Amino acid sequence: MAVQPEGTPCWADAMFSDVEGAKSFYGDVLGWTFGEASSEYGNYTQAYVDGKAVAAVVPPMPGQEGQSQWCLYFASPDAAATARKIRDNGGEVLMEPMQVGEFGTMCLAREPSGAVFGVWQAGTHEGFEATGVPGAYCWAEVFTREPEKADAFFTAVFGYRAKQIQDDAVDFRIFNLGGDSVLGRMRMTDDFPPEVPPYINVYFTVADCDDAVAKATKHGGVLRFGPMDSPFGRFAALSDPQGANFSVIDITATQGEMPQTEDVS
Structure with missing residues (x-):
């Protein structure tokens, strides 16, 4: 690699x-x-x-x-x-x-x-040895209440180009590096309790979203959102028994049209 x-x-x-x-x-x-x-x-x-x-x-x-x-x-x-x-x-x-x-x-x-x-x-450890396969990292999103600050920071530090999703119901931005989408940014709404700090939500790929949610909740995890179908896959947001937030996504189960985006770089 x-x-x-x-x-x-x-x-x-x-x-x-x-x-x-x-x-x-x-x-x-x-x-x-x-x-x-x-x-x-x-x-x-x-x-x-x-x-x-x-x-x-x-x-x-x-x-x-x-x-x-x-x-x-x-x-x-x-x-x-x-x-x-x-x-x-x-x-x-x-x-x-x-x-x-x-x-x-x-x-x-x-x-x-x-x-x-x-x-x-x-050095000798280059990072993920697999991505986008069941059990491996797939995607991540910055959840923040101050998207303007996060947007300016990430584009300045890492040279990302940004695209804004054209949807009045959600404030969501995608950061691209070269031709690849590498990171999302979501504005935290009032659905998030005030004590939840901004964080980066990591998505792990699974073969079956509903099955992964069932296993997680059986073992003491908490379902926060979903499962929900999307053009990117069927996904759900969870917290593990020790409080760490993460999401699971079945990238093979896509539904709907890809959202329209506007270049805001």
Whole structure:
């Protein structure tokens, strides 16, 4: 796999106080198997689908206990340079670029409207070894109450071109990199309780959305939205038993016409 263009979503991980519980939940819902915990790197444990790395789970470091959440990482050829761009455009660097052995260099940041994300400069670990197949990452959306701040930030830092969905009922934007759509942005409505902070919602592909929802709720997950048909696939939004939000989507079950978009770059 070649090094991906800067701004490409390339990896996802999450901290869980109950790692074994998370492994059991996602193993059943998404079919993940897990590698050995890497004690040298805080018991970081990779998840696999058909032998290909698709995500990771890790226990919180001392003092970092709290709400579990998925963190999406964006590829960068130079994490230090990306960190400077993050600061220059009103973002906050939460963790300075840090080399992780031979695997690569990571950085954690918060964009101006409040969503946390990661930056990954690949070494031997280039990121997702599979995407768009059952159990693997497929898509992500920034959920924010201040879309103007998020829009300006992401286009400035990663050079995205933006298209706005032409729909009066929803404020949704798609960010493109080259010819590829790589990230969505959704304005959070009053349907979201005020205590829910802005976040990046990660979508994992499943073979059957309704089956994945049934497994998730059986194992203590909470259905937040859906299942719903769309031109992109049948999807549902969930929270896992430890509170981390994510979505599942069957990209083969598409219905309806693709929405009209307007170039707003």
